[in-house]
Amino acid sequence: MAAAPAPGDQTSRDDADRSAEGAASVAGVDPSPAEPPGQPIVETRGLRKSFGENEILAGIDFAVHPGEVVSVIGASGSGKSTFLRCVNLLEWPSAGQVLYHGQDVLARGYDVSRFRARLGMVFQQFNLFNNLNVLDNCVIGQVRAAGRPTSEARERALGYLAKVGMERYVRAKPRQLSGGQKQRVAIARALSMEPEALLFDEPTSALDPEMVGEVLAVMGELAESGLTMVIVTHEMAFARDVSDRVAFMDGGVIAEEGPAQAVFSAPEQARTKEFLARFHAG
Ligand SMILES: Nc1ncnc2c1ncn2[C@@H]1O[C@H](COP(=O)(O)OP(=O)(O)OP(=O)(O)O)[C@@H](O)[C@H]1O
Numbered sequence: 001m002a003a004a005p006a007p008g009d010q011t012s013r014d015d016a017d018r019s020a021e022g023a024a025s026v027a028g029v030d031p032s033p034a035e036p037p038g039q040p041i042v043e044t045r046g047l048r049k050s051f052g053e054n055e056i057l058a059g060i061d062f063a064v065h066p067g068e069v070v071s072v073i074g075a076s077g078s079g080k081s082t083f084l085r086c087v088n089l090l091e092w093p094s095a096g097q098v099l100y101h102g103q104d105v106l107a108r109g110y111d112v113s114r115f116r117a118r119l120g121m122v123f124q125q126f127n128l129f130n131n132l133n134v135l136d137n138c139v140i141g142q143v144r145a146a147g148r149p150t151s152e153a154r155e156r157a158l159g160y161l162a163k164v165g166m167e168r169y170v171r172a173k174p175r176q177l178s179g180g181q182k183q184r185v186a187i188a189r190a191l192s193m194e195p196e197a198l199l200f201d202e203p204t205s206a207l208d209p210e211m212v213g214e215v216l217a218v219m220g221e222l223a224e225s226g227l228t229m230v231i232v233t234h235e236m237a238f239a240r241d242v243s244d245r246v247a248f249m250d251g252g253v254i255a256e257e258g259p260a261q262a263v264f265s266a267p268e269q270a271r272t273k274e275f276l277a278r279f280h281a282g
């Protein structure tokens with residue numbers, strides 16, 4: 001989440017800021033051939049990211065359009081988190097383009113903080129502020145980053161906390177909540193910023209199994225309501241049933257992408273078949 005600095009993400013955010021200047025000039029790369037019509041909210045073209053000698057993203061062409069729900073799946077270590085973090089510039093890409101409504105946000109002079117504030121992020125580990133209660137967790141970013149008056153921010157936060165079923169816990173501190181409740185607060189916090197799209201990085205994989213359902217239910221409702229979502233997940237049934245599209249990452253690229261039902265029922269690439277078969281078996 002771009003606007004409310006999340007604990008634990010400060011270091012790489014600073015790194016991204018520091019490396020901003022060096023990566024400002026980027027060569028043009030061909031767009032992805034198979035895209036739905038209309039301009040995407042966010043698009044990546046030829047997105048690359050290396051850590052030292054290690055190239056993690058080797059040219060990712062990706063787009064999410066208004067109202068779309070896209071799931072990103074792939075083996076552990078395939079670069080899914082790195083990809084999401086490059087999309088909202090928590091990590092600075094090594095090469096390629098990130099376009100926001102067609103404008104390259106990596107270009108020199110682009111107001112990166114404004115772009116970041118338009119994309120929300122929900123993390124595996126919630127990243128709530130442990131010293132703040134539930135309501136204040138959902139207010140602070142709105143006031144500090146979006147400049148909203150506190151009263152308006154509180155009202156908005158209460159509305160989104162009700163939406164995720166957490167309105168009765170506004171005075172609770174995160175340590176008093178279950179994992180599923182914390183994640184629902186984190187979702188309300190992200191929604192309170194009223195982002196144009198919400199990115200989820202394995203929002204249920206830190207949860208005890210009995211709490212996965214309550215978070216997926218909230219996410220399913222958000223998808224139904226038309227929120228634009230990019231979801232990195234290992235919850236294959238959820239990805240199949242809720243997403244419009246699925247992108248399978250392997251070897252630093254999107255190895256296969258298509259309508260969710262098609263990718264899950266009849267994957268075309270051998271490596272997608274292998275990944276899904278392993279998943280079904282496991
Ligand atoms: N800040 C970093 N510095 C060095 N290497 C990194 C950094 N972040 C990620 N990596 C490496 O990039 C690779 C991809 O990591 P990433 O976390 O993006 O994978 P992932 O697909 O999200 O995996 P998982 O499903 O386990 O979350 C890994 O080999 C990881 O060690």
Ligand SMILES: [Mg+2]
Binds near residue numbers: 080081082201202
């Ligand atoms: Mg990850």
